[in-house]
Amino acid sequence: xxxxxxxxxxxxxxxxxxxxxxxxxxxxxxxxxxxxxxxxxxxxxxxxxxxxxxxxxxxxxxxxxxxxxxxxxxxxxxxxxxxxxxxxxxxxxxxxxxxxxxxxxxxxxxxxxxxxxxxxxxxxxxxxxxxxxxxxxxxxxxxxxxxxxxxxxxxxxxxxxxxxxxxxxxxxxxxxxxxxxxxxxxxxxxxxxxxxxxxxxxxxxxxxxxxxxxxxxxx
Amino acid sequence: xxxxxxxxxxxxxxxxxxxxxxxxxxxxxxxxxxxxxxxxxxxxxxxxxxxxxxxxxxxxxxxxxxxxxxxxxxxxxxxxxxxxxxxxxxxxxxxxxxxxxxxxxxxxxxxxxxxxxxxxxxxxxxxxxxxxxxxxxxxxxxxxxxxxxxxxxxxxxxxxxxxxxxxxxxxxxxxxxxxxxxxxxxxxxxxxxxxxxxxxxxxxxxxxxxxxxxxxxxxxxxxxxxxxxxxxxxxxxxxxxxxxxxxxxxxxxxxxxxxxxxxxxxxxxxxxxxxxxxxxxxxxxxxxxxxxxxxxxxxxxxxxxxxxxxxxxxxxxxxxxxxxxxxxxxxxxxxxxxxxxxxxxxxxxxxxxxxxxxxxxxxxxxxxxxxxxxxxxxxxxxxxxxxxxxxxxxxxxxxxxxxxxxxxxxxxxxxxxxxxxxxxxxxxxxxxxxxxxxxxxxxxxxxxxxxxxxxxxxxxxxxxxxxx
Ligand code: SF4
Numbered sequence: 283x284x285x286x287x288x289x290x291x292x293x294x295x296x297x298x299x300x301x302x303x304x305x306x307x308x309x310x311x312x313x314x315x316x317x318x319x320x321x322x323x324x325x326x327x328x329x330x331x332x333x334x335x336x337x338x339x340x341x342x343x344x345x346x347x348x349x350x351x352x353x354x355x356x357x358x359x360x361x362x363x364x365x366x367x368x369x370x371x372x373x374x375x376x377x378x379x380x381x382x383x384x385x386x387x388x389x390x391x392x393x394x395x396x397x398x399x400x401x402x403x404x405x406x407x408x409x410x411x412x413x414x415x416x417x418x419x420x421x422x423x424x425x426x427x428x429x430x431x432x433x434x435x436x437x438x439x440x441x442x443x444x445x446x447x448x449x450x451x452x453x454x455x456x457x458x459x460x461x462x463x464x465x466x467x468x469x470x471x472x473x474x475x476x477x478x479x480x481x482x483x484x485x486x487x488x489x490x491x492x493x494x495x496x497x498x499x500x501x
Numbered sequence: 502x503x504x505x506x507x508x509x510x511x512x513x514x515x516x517x518x519x520x521x522x523x524x525x526x527x528x529x530x531x532x533x534x535x536x537x538x539x540x541x542x543x544x545x546x547x548x549x550x551x552x553x554x555x556x557x558x559x560x561x562x563x564x565x566x567x568x569x570x571x572x573x574x575x576x577x578x579x580x581x582x583x584x585x586x587x588x589x590x591x592x593x594x595x596x597x598x599x600x601x602x603x604x605x606x607x608x609x610x611x612x613x614x615x616x617x618x619x620x621x622x623x624x625x626x627x628x629x630x631x632x633x634x635x636x637x638x639x640x641x642x643x644x645x646x647x648x649x650x651x652x653x654x655x656x657x658x659x660x661x662x663x664x665x666x667x668x669x670x671x672x673x674x675x676x677x678x679x680x681x682x683x684x685x686x687x688x689x690x691x692x693x694x695x696x697x698x699x700x701x702x703x704x705x706x707x708x709x710x711x712x713x714x715x716x717x718x719x720x721x722x723x724x725x726x727x728x729x730x731x732x733x734x735x736x737x738x739x740x741x742x743x744x745x746x747x748x749x750x751x752x753x754x755x756x757x758x759x760x761x762x763x764x765x766x767x768x769x770x771x772x773x774x775x776x777x778x779x780x781x782x783x784x785x786x787x788x789x790x791x792x793x794x795x796x797x798x799x800x801x802x803x804x805x806x807x808x809x810x811x812x813x814x815x816x817x818x819x820x821x822x823x824x825x826x827x828x829x830x831x832x833x834x835x836x837x838x839x840x841x842x843x844x845x846x847x848x849x850x851x852x853x854x855x856x857x858x859x860x861x862x863x864x865x866x867x868x869x870x871x872x873x874x875x876x877x878x879x880x881x882x883x884x885x886x887x888x889x890x891x892x893x894x895x896x897x898x899x900x901x902x903x904x905x906x907x908x909x910x911x912x913x914x915x916x917x918x919x920x921x922x923x924x925x926x927x928x929x930x931x932x933x934x935x936x937x938x939x940x941x942x943x944x945x946x947x948x949x950x951x952x953x954x955x956x957x958x959x960x961x962x963x964x965x966x967x968x969x
Binding site for chain 2: 311466
């Protein structure tokens with residue numbers, strides 16, 4: 283279950299590229315196990331490491347910059363998390379330590395995945411992102427922005443900007459309550475809805491029992 | 502009140518309003534081994550169970566081995582095996598439908614959904630996969646979700662979602678010969694950009710859409726994902742009903758006809774209001790090809806790489822230069838005539854029987870140019886069998902194409918097989934992102950016809966001039 287999110291003051295890393303897709307965040311080949319963990323190492327692998335075998339950090343890549351050490355906030359460009367719907371992208375970011383992502387816009391599936399995992403996807407105006415990035419970059423270890431989900435603002439020194447987040451996403455992040463548990467409390471209502479629906483649309487239920495396909499038992 | 506097709510389906514499935522959206526009943530949940538196994542496993546580990554196993558389907562398509570010859574029960578790359586094994590184990594434990602590697606119903610999730618009649622008009626269907634909107638071509642509301650949402654869907658048969666806005670893309674005019682739904686889609690994405698439909702359900706409508714057969718409609722809806730659409734949908738019609746009759750999971754006989762009479766209502770009312778409308782003339786569309794690393798970088802095939810000015814509204818100078826260097830191109834370079842190393846026909850965009858037929862018509866009696874690696878991967882085991890039965894497979898093979906087992910194959914790179922670094926590939930897939938078909942592989946998206954014509958020519962070629 284996700285951790286509740288209320289406020290966070292932390293080092294922010296700056297990666298101002300637009301259209302950072304989920305394959306850039308976690309390349310497909312880095313997803314080796316059927317698990318939600320073990321992904322932090324592969325985060326941004328194509329950019330983070332120099333080409334070749336043994337993972338040598340590319341000194342030119344932002345996250346390898348000692349200035350951004352310990353970053354828990356990521357400031358990035360537009361349309362962040364586009365591409366494949368793989369939730370591993372969020373798991374990798376979260377495992378690496380990020381709890382808040384600040385961008386002008388997100389891919390919708392990615393944004394929902396963030397909320398499910400207790401990571402705040404906050405949309406700021408383009409100019410706010412630019413000003414914030416500039417302020418942070420001047421001295422990242424000391425210029426730590428504060429993100430408040432309570433007031434829906436990001437503060438940087440004397441300045442602050444509002445950010446956008448859907449009302450239900452905000453509630454879910456603030457409470458940290460698992461969504462499945464929330465919905466299961468409506469179970470009776472769902473069952474009643476389905477019973478009535480079955481009469482309205484019998485064809486939607488005309489499926490027969492599940493038939494697991496045969497498979498040669500592998501010896 | 503007049504309603505759009507989307508609103509009708511939304512209202513019919515709305516259990517409760519939530520702030521900014523609703524709690525919706527789901528009719529079908531589809532899983533594949535790449536994301537489905539982990540969702541089932543994590544659900545079980547958290548002490549929940551699948552609410553309605555009979556409404557849940559799983560297939561093996563993403564990492565399964567597609568190399569020619571007898572079907573390997575494992576992955577193309579050993580690292581993929583755990584995904585297959587976990588999905589198999591969890592699917593059996595949960596008692597859901599499973600189309601395993603050796604099942605004749607196996608195939609790419611968005612190909613077999615319609616093919617098996619699992620998706621029907623007016624249904625809601627979700628899958629932890631971004632191209633789920635493909636299945637909206639049947640007249641269903643089908644959308645892609647993440648793994649946590651998939652767990653929620655499995656445990657409750659519902660999902661809480663924000664209500665999307667509505668966008669109608671009205672298409673009239675007639676597609677010219679040699680121009681396909683894929684070109685239409687690339688044309689649209691080229692015009693409106695990679696975020697052109699963000700937050701919208703796209704309804705494709707108009708006489709040109711009515712004239713598309715069901716498989717072409719699937720291609721069109723498939724590509725709406727590259728406009729960032731929440732989902733795509735096309736109102737069902739007689740063609741849709743004819744397509745679905747007799748499919749294994751569609752209701753049989755009289756029960757089908759009763760359902761079809763209800764499905765007649767599934768269309769936007771004449772005076773329904775959309776949040777946004779786009780109009781398109783199909784006769785203006787030419788065969789399309791992409792030059793960059795996003796599907797929005799699409800141009801008519803006789804075009805050349807644009808200068809920065811032409812794309813500055815969409816790309817930063819840095820992104821433009823990065824795309825050019827990745828693709829090994831320079832401004833002003835004509836796209837037709839670019840030498841290629843690979844040709845790929847497959848993926849949930851263009852791997853159905855009609856796609857293979859049209860490509861085969863161009864390949865018949867010809868040979869792939871020397872040095873070009875050409876691959877055809879049917880979208881499902883059933884497509885493969887039908888193509889073999891009507892002689893298409895041997896047309897592909899005689900032309901020098903690899904004829905493969907069905908699956909996603911080299912549509913995306915997962916650490917197994919891929920094209921080589923720097924290789925230029927013309928591909929019937931839907932994404933040309935950096936590294937999508939292999940590290941440093943350069944992908945040009947196009948229709949299966951254009952892929953076939955280019956494979957023969959050895960360079961990017963207009964399929965219309967190749968036609969006999
Ligand atoms: S064919 Fe490609 S785009 Fe389609 S589901 Fe498979 S990997 Fe995704």
